[in-house]
Amino acid sequence: MSSPPTQLQVVLADMVTRCCLGSCCSSRDYQMLKVEEVPEMFQEPYIYSGYRQVDRPWSYYLRSIFMLHNESINVWTHSLGMFSVLYSLLACLRNLDLQSENHARCVLFFGVCCLVNLALSAIAHLFHSKSRWHHFAFLFLDYMGVSFFIFGSGVVSMFVCSSKPFHNLFSSWFLPANVFLSWFAFFACVYAKVKLAYNNSHRKGMILAGVVSQAVVIALPTAWRLVECVLEPTCELYHLSHLIIMFFMLIMCGVTFGCHVPESLWPGHFDILGHGHQWFHVTAVLAMMTQMWAIDVDLNLDQRAKQLQQPGAGELLVFLVILVVIESATVVYYMRSVTDTYSEASSQSLLGKDTQVDYRDAVNTEGDSQDLLSKIIKSVEMDELHGKKQTEITEKHKEE
Secondary structure, three states: OOOOOOHHHHHHHHHHHHEEOOOEOOOHHHOOEOHHHOOHHHOOOOOOOOEOOOOOOHHHHHHHHHEOOOOHHHHHHHHHHHHHHHHHHHHHHOOOOOOOOHHHHHHHHHHHHHHHHHHHHHHHHHHOOOOHHHHHHHHHHHHHHHHHHHHHHHHHHHHOOOOHHHHHHHHHHHHHHHHHHHHHHHHHHHHHHHHOOOOHHHHHHHHHHHHHHHHHHHHHHHHHHHHHHHHOOOOOHHHHHHHHHHHHHHHHHHHHHHOOOOOOOOOOOOOOOOOHHHHHHHHHHHHHHHHHHHHHHHHHHOOHHHHOOOOOHHHHHHHHHHHHHHHHHHHHHHHHHHHHHHHHHHHHHHHOOOOOOOHHHHHOOOOOHHHHHHHHHHHHHHHHHHHHHHHHHHHHHHHO
């Protein structure tokens, strides 16, 4: 049996239901919905309230940045986080020469990837509730941002902070491999979203598997320095503490993304403030800032980066464009699948005035056609029975 809501929860629930940030609104436009009032694909585990309305004008979602709902903190953490990361980037670049030092351009490239990731994330969380189609489209955009961040992380890992022996062995083919791995992580996210849209645990598991597998590979150039330090008797690990802290923060990103904590422990208590995805957003921003700090410390620690061969800005841009093109083609392919499926689900609903065809059944039509047909027939039979009852009631009134 669930515990009664606290006074704070009552106040937050009331604000979410009828308030904008700064002024209360009586308009129905600002009414937030309960979990049972939105399509299943919009429902988040253990989040019971604060959902925005679906199929509203674009202006509604744009204005919702100043409303209080279960995506508000997600939007603001990455919107404001952009300024924090930008400050860290400028601090890291202050002693670097972008004109003559290729490793400085690698750092700038990484910083831009971080900023793009945060911008796309904020946009996705702001607009994804517009419709089922837009839900997929904006989350795919979010996944592209994640792949850009990991691609940029790979660049600084290999060409700025790498072990020199490791760099000499693998740097010549690292950029093509980084493009492929970044696309693979993106593909895992997209495939999981399309095929496992209604199985949250399996979907997150596939997303984590795709992203972590790439993260491990791109971390190897820098992580190998820790291995070398352990094997070298004269090396002290505390000299590389900045790298250890950086890896710890990146690991915490995966942990906070994969765990629905604390909302899984107290469902409905953290709908607006404090649920796990918000902590993931905060951790992601802190991880980016930590990476900037670690790069800055590493560049001041020794002249390692100057001993490594870095790609030029043009080469980095070429591989980034290749990544964008491949991922855009992937988006187009899967959005066609989403569009076709959504159209099929809509056409099925026309079989009866009140026939309810769950979108999940339409997505998973393979092997489930018999079950879907049974549900449609049952719904039509219920409509006919309801119509007969209405006819009997009407005739009875006439007789009276």
